[in-house]
Amino acid sequence: MNIAIFTESYAPSTGFVPSESFLLAQSYRQLEHRATVVTCDPKCKKIEARRTVVKVPGKPAPNQYGFAPSKNRKADQAELFSALEAYEFDLVHVFSCGKMAVHGMQFANRFDLPLVLSISDFYEDAIPYLTSTKLLEPWAAFRQKARFRDIADYADMITSTNKKAGDYLASAGIKRKLSLIPIHADPERFSRQNADPDQVNAVKMKYHLTDKTVAVFAGRLLYEKGVDILLQRWASHLKLERGLRLLIVGTGPEKAALQQLSKSLNLDKQVIFTGEVMNKDMPAYYAASDLFVSASETPLMSMAVCEALLAGLPCIVSDKSRPAGQLEHGKNGFYFSSSNELTDYVRRIASLDYNGKEALHRMVRNTVEGVSKDAQAQAMLSLYKKAKRLHYYDPQRLEAAKRNGQIGH
The missing domain is CATH 3.40.50.2000 (Glycogen Phosphorylase B;)
Structure with missing residues (x-):
């Protein structure tokens, strides 16, 4: 054809x-x-x-x-x-x-x-x-x-x-x-084990992520993506968590407004805007992170959720979004309906030590092991x-x- x-x-x-x-x-x-x-x-x-x-x-x-x-x-x-x-x-x-x-x-x-x-x-x-x-x-x-x-x-x-x-x-x-x-998505390309260690370390060094629990959001910065909601919820419940970082990967028409919002919420030390990242470099950014998070309520499709799961990242997303695919509540991620639930899920993952996080990544990856590109x-x-x-x-x-x-x- x-x-x-x-x-x-x-x-x-x-x-x-x-x-x-x-x-x-x-x-x-x-x-x-x-x-x-x-x-x-x-x-x-x-x-x-x-x-x-x-x-x-x-x-x-x-x-x-x-x-x-x-x-x-x-x-x-x-x-x-x-x-x-x-x-x-x-x-x-x-x-x-x-x-x-x-x-x-x-x-x-x-x-x-x-x-x-x-x-x-x-x-x-x-x-x-x-x-x-x-x-x-x-x-x-x-x-x-x-x-x-x-x-x-x-x-x-x-x-x-x-x-x-x-x-x-x-x-x-x-x-x-x-x-x-x-x-x-491509299971081999986004596998955590296949990520280039030098590129992963470069990401961690560039954004000072070593020894931090990193939550990543990836996508176009559009109003319907709910990044403003994510920032507000983060500020109200997670701002005092010194070991946490929120990595916002992507660009878009809302970038300047979101950066200003982050500053007004005093999140400068916790929230990092990377700007545009080419698709070929995304595996390193996922591998440098510990979980994926999104407060979006409207998208019909989310390639980022699929890619994050393949990278072994548990995904915490709004229960109003319900992205189609392999996300299963309590198995490889969580749906949240309130700021308290979002906070609880993030803290659960942040409380794990290195070995615990690695075991979690393997478990999440195993849930999508049968995926074929x-x-x-x-x-x-x-x-x-x-x-x-x-x-x-x-x-x-x-x-x-x-x-x-x-x-x-």
Whole structure:
């Protein structure tokens, strides 16, 4: 099968979408399929079409990704589609409802290709980045919802790693079945035993983490990630714990505000903002930490939780988030509903000595030992086959699409 993956951001950026698209494309090729990622890059001045990646010019943008396609005229889209036509794709896979997803949907429409949509976040999460005034937020919400509905209505199959996405579809008025596919990361790359000792020590030395209990959060610094809530809870219950450090790995539009909040809460000595860290360096940061923590209540997908578990880190996350995958309360992590619970779980881990923490890391890693980086790709390939059958062999949908002018007769 020959697959086109449309994504707003891609490796070496960190976050769910770039990590997920990179891993899927890599696994498809290892399974002897063809996969090309179509993305935007602020460093590009013109379309760059290579064998495995096609990049369109990007520009900095106040959105979840930090950038977006810089050209959106019909002529620019025609140039992109002309470059993509030569690849002879069998299917298009898009993530959420950014501008690249719109390009993917329209490309699938133009060439009558099956379309698969992966829901990786809520469309409402983009609203604060689309307008700087509360007055225009209803307009921004209407626009984002309309875009999401357009893509979801056209998609042959819709997938997510979290069943919350099904409720989300229903609330948006989209009566479609959701296909759940568990999230996976590369178990070998994130194994604690495989981390480069020199890189791990370099991280510990750089941020003065030696002999400290380190809680790590990794991800884009967006308001919906709940890092502000995490800081406030940390300040109210854990600020006096001298042996604790909170390592916040990543960057994003909320970084400056979060740094200011940390300072106002007098957390300067406990909370460390690393800034952007390339995906290839993340194993060392996980290996330099003792646990993963997040107060986010909304994300549908969390690659960081999956990666942290593979690195042997017990994960402490909000019970309102419930990231899909292998996290099991009391076995390899905890769900908390209050600051007191968060504090209790963190202190339990901090109270362990070196040998106790190492034993905990091995136990957590053992709970995900059966994870295969190709498992998600194989499940997705099965879904692609269903999408192709539905797209081409459902007479009712085919006729409806023809009447609506979505595909040619």
